[in-house]
Amino acid sequence: MDVMEAITKRRSIRQYNADRPIDDETVNMILEAAIAAPSAGNGQSWHFEVVRDASIKHKLATEAGHQHFLEQAPVTIVVCTDLERAEKGYGLRGRNTYSLQETAAAIQNMLLVVTSLGLGACWVGAFDEGCAAEILDLPKNFRPIAMIPIGEPAEPANRVPVRKKISDVVTFK
Template sequence: MDFDEVVRKRKMIREYDLGRQIPNEIVSRLIKNAHTAPSAGHTQVQEFIIVKDNATKKKLRKAAVNQEYVEKAPVLIVVCSNVSRSVGRYGNRGKEFYSITDGAFASMLILLTVVNEGIGACFVGAFEDNKVSEILELPKDVKPIGIICIGYPAEKPGKFERINIDALVHYEKYGSYNGAQQSSNI
């Protein structure tokens, strides 16, 4: 698929065809692409937990403010950051900031690959970290960043409107809005 088409088509899908499993080859391609994600200082903190077990999904749903698609999605990829590979080098910045950025980059690659594969996904960030860690038996240094719910789409949600781009882009300094002159560039 054309790259711009992938980017423009991407939107969160929260209802799935419950009769269709995601083939392992697709899951494998999602992970392989996520594995190419950048990481601060090439610390490669990103790790992935693939969850298909119904009992585990049910527990994760409860840990994720009862969002039902966490239980219903045929497969979940829980993106984690293993800060043991970054905290020694970057201290608190590695633990509190790079870990999240690195996990987010890997997650975005999964979300875009999902579109290219013709399936659907929703990134879930609203969850209790300690509960997710307990359910998945994550070691102390492994931090859950996002639960990506994946399945064949059973809905076609409309696109959410975005704030006008001219109100979001600033030239040289914040607030120096120069939309009249510059907006045609974007």
């Protein structure tokens, strides 16, 4: 699958075949894609929590406004940023801005490789960061940015949400 095909085929998937596991090799490939993303000064502030444990997934899903597809997925990867690492190179710009840009780039890489593998995922951002950090027992300097449930899709991915037109969102100068 070429890049543009993966970009256009990618959809948010919210139903997974819970009985179809995702093996470690696949998780590793997804993580390799994540850490291949660009980062400010190659600072790589990201950190990834790979969650397979059912009770942890249940707590995360419940806390994320009962988005229970998070626990239906055989694996959920919580993408975090290490705020200390982010701040080291670029001060507050690194801590407040680059940390988010870097993790977002890593997440999109993950979603694209997931799509290319015929799997499904969803970028989940609606959760309380403090609660998630507590559930995962994260160090104080780790900020959880997004949860990415990954699994074999149990729903067709043919619904394409309407996008604004280029002319609505672009200014050419």
